[in-house]
Amino acid sequence: MHEDLLTIGAFAARARLSAKALRLYDRLGLLAPAYVDESSGYRYYRAAQVERARLVALLRQLDMPLARIAGVAGAEGAEAARLLDAYWADVEARVAGQRTLAEYLRGRLSGRSDEMYGKFAVETVDVPARVVITESRHTLADELPAWIGAALGRLETAAQECGGVAAAPFVVYHAEVSMESDGPAQACVPVADEAAARAWAGRQGRGRETGVRVEPAARLAYVRITKAQVAHPQILAAFEAVEEWLGREGLEPAGPCREIYFADWAAAGPEDPVCDVAFPVRSR
Numbered sequence: 001m002h003e004d005l006l007t008i009g010a011f012a013a014r015a016r017l018s019a020k021a022l023r024l025y026d027r028l029g030l031l032a033p034a035y036v037d038e039s040s041g042y043r044y045y046r047a048a049q050v051e052r053a054r055l056v057a058l059l060r061q062l063d064m065p066l067a068r069i070a071g072v073a074g075a076e077g078a079e080a081a082r083l084l085d086a087y088w089a090d091v092e093a094r095v096a097g098q099r100t101l102a103e104y105l106r107g108r109l110s111g112r113s114d115e116m117y118g119k120f121a122v123e124t125v126d127v128p129a130r131v132v133i134t135e136s137r138h139t140l141a142d143e144l145p146a147w148i149g150a151a152l153g154r155l156e157t158a159a160q161e162c163g164g165v166a167a168a169p170f171v172v173y174h175a176e177v178s179m180e181s182d183g184p185a186q187a188c189v190p191v192a193d194e195a196a197a198r199a200w201a202g203r204q205g206r207g208r209e210t211g212v213r214v215e216p217a218a219r220l221a222y223v224r225i226t227k228a229q230v231a232h233p234q235i236l237a238a239f240e241a242v243e244e245w246l247g248r249e250g251l252e253p254a255g256p257c258r259e260i261y262f263a264d265w266a267a268a269g270p271e272d273p274v275c276d277v278a279f280p281v282r283s284r
Contacts, residue, residue: 004046005035011045015053022053028066030056030073062087104233117241120223124281129217130167130190133158133197136209138182141232151187152261154208161200163193168262170278188215218254221246222278228270230259238277246281255280 012019025031026043031053033043045053052073059069064087072083135151152169159165167190177183191197194214201212223238239257246252263274 005044006047008033008043008045011047011050011053014047015050015057017053017057021057025053025056030066030069059084062091100231101233104237117237117244120225120238120241122221122223122242122245124219124221126219127167127217130215131162131192131194131197132188132190132213132215133162133200134186134188134211134213136184136186136211138184139177140180140182141178144177144185147185148187149265152189155187155189158200159189159191162191162197164191166190166192168260170258170260172256172258174256190215218280219282220276220278221251221281222260222276224273225275225277226271227265227268227274230275235259235277242277242279246279250284251281252284253279254282 006014008019008022012022015022022031022043022045026033031049034046034049035044036042037044055073056069059072064072068083068087072080072087075083133155135155137147137151139147148171152171156165156169169187169189172186172188173183174186175181175183177185194212197212201210204210221242223241225235225238229235229238242257243253257277257279260276260278261274262276263272265274268274
């Protein structure tokens with residue numbers, strides 16, 4: 001055995017960590033001993049590993065996932081700092097979302113639901129039957145915004161083969177989408193030519209769940225929201241405002257809820273109206 005190796009106890013003292021923590025880091029694949037005695041099972045470390053051991057300990061205090069800890073600890077200089085910055089930006093975004101959700105829940109729990117719903121003006125509109133090309137996916141809430149943008153973009157491109165886009169694109173929720181429930185959701189683009197749409201659908205492979213169907217004529221109850229309000233959980237209050245209005249008006253949902261995107265998302269500012277949150281409705 002090399003003389004420059006340190007016992008786990010000596011190394012733990014230098015790294016200001018416990019032997020238990022070092023054994024855990026080894027088990028997690030974050031810091032392996034330099035040498036393990038086959039007969040005794042004793043672990044030995046090199047003094048040069050002290051810095052990595054301390055770094056791993058500090059990163060774990062940030063609740064960083066193991067894979068990202070390995071990436072930061074294995075990088076050098078500016079790259080390691082960049083990886084840390086990327087992780088912390090994700091943390092701050094998550095905390096900001098949780099803060100907003102907590103405020104939303106505080107309003108519900110304190111009986112201020114009517115105040116929240118009062119911010120939305122519910123209207124109704126009759127829409128005709130439409131042919132729509134579709135793309136469906138089971139997705140959790142954190143993946144939903146990126147998928148909506150990508151799916152509607154693919155369908156709008158495909159609509160050029162189907163007589164063009166005939167009305168505002170929309171997303172239908174056939175079941176709840178949250179961090180625990182994965183829908184499914186269905187992106188829909190109305191098109192002008194049903195025969196061409198069915199031909200397009202027939203040419204699609206099975207890589208994505210694409211299709212074509214006729215969306216029946218319906219009366220929609222909806223509220224119009226801004227780009228900022230589309231974010232979770234603000235959008236939940238919009239859906240609940242419509243549901244609360246339906247109860248007062250003696251109506252009930254006649255189909256799954258939906259989001260109708262009528263504006264140029266990329267060009268819109270935070271306070272610009274971009275989306276209608278809607279339910280098909282009927283009398284009770």
